[in-house]
Amino acid sequence: MATAAAVVLLLGACLVGVTGIFALISVGNLRRARLLRRTPPAPIASWRPGRVAVEGRTQAGPSGLQVGPLSAAECAWFRVDATCERSGDSDRDLTWHAEGPRTPGHPTLVDATGRTVPIEPGVFAGATPATETTTLEYTHKRASSPPPWIPEAMSGRLKRGDRVTVRETRLPPGLPVFALAHLENGVLTRRGRTVFTTGGWADVIRETEADLRLMTVTIPLFFLGGIALSGGALAVLLAAA
Structure with a gap:
């Protein structure tokens, strides 16, 4: 039981850690989207x-x-x-x-x-x-x-x-x-x-903003899921100690 709880605790910590990477990606996409909108194509x-x-x-x-x-x-x-x-x-x-x-x-x-x-x-x-x-x-x-x-x-x-x-x-x-x-x-x-990239200016903006919307859903799910797994596993470990 303790071994399984430790594995779950590690998994939960990994999910929380991944949200940090996703957050960095989102910041990059946000800056990219703003830059694209400020720089429309010109002759x-x-x-x-x-x-x-x-x-x-x-x-x-x-x-x-x-x-x-x-x-x-x-x-x-x-x-x-x-x-x-x-x-x-x-x-x-x-x-x-x-x-x-x-x-x-x-x-x-x-x-x-x-x-x-x-x-x-x-x-x-x-x-x-x-x-x-x-x-x-x-x-x-x-x-x-x-x-x-x-x-x-x-x-x-x-x-x-x-x-x-x-x-x-x-x-x-x-x-x-x-x-x-x-x-x-x-x-x-x-x-x-x-x-x-292939395509046009509007296509690149649309794809970048779609990635941003996906991250706004993914980050909370991973973070809350990681916290729930870690909390439950930690409780089991403390009970078994």
């Missing part, structure tokens, strides 16, 4: 340096449309990164990285007026709804030749048993997106709170 021609917002479509930069080396998919921009995991090397695991090919220059964003602005790739870093990925894996064998999609900086250093993961991240052309970023030297750059 690129009207921009001045600083925080800007735009609804537009992705397109290739001066280098033209690209073809992803792993996916063979047409894209506005791509980059390739490789990770090698080596086990048993001097009694320790070793993980190292290498950069592969990537698009020279920046992709661009075009608004409804036809004006374009270059996008620094950091703006859409980790933008899962907007970017696409292709991942290939390879385990090196003795006397075998690594496939050509592994970067040269890594392929010449491989040992038997090395596990290589190569990831291609690409930005599709013609994708309708909403971007909130900073304009610096005529380029959209990542500084402070940055948004780059």
